[in-house]
Amino acid sequence: MIINIKYFGLLADITKKKEEQMVLDESNFSVAFLKSKMESAYQELQNTNYSVAVNQxxxxxxxxxxDQDVIAFLPPFAGG
Structure with missing residues (x-):
């Protein structure tokens, strides 16, 4: 399975990437599984609040x- 991950704002600073492509052996997994996997790879994410979007x-x-989903890791939004 191939997925594309995009990072925005502070999350791009933490990962030092704006996006990356991942090839995973798993064929069926959840956002929670991916979040756990990413927090193991980028431990500073564990202490950061963020939301996840799939295909916008x-x-x-x-x-x-x-397969082929686009996952976005989004920092908290401020608005007014």
Missing amino acids: AMVGMDTNIK
């Missing part, structure tokens, strides 16, 4: 990720 839609941690 905000999703919950139980959402399944499919």
Whole structure:
């Protein structure tokens, strides 16, 4: 399975990447599994609040990720 991950704001600073492509052996996994995997790779993410979007839609941690999905790690938004 191949997925594309994009990082924005502070998360791009932490990972030192704006995006990366990952090839995973797993064929069925959730956003929670990916989040755990990424927090192991980039430990500073563990102490950071962020949201996850899949294919430009905000999703919950139980959402399944499919081949060729685009995953965005988004920092907290401020608005007014």
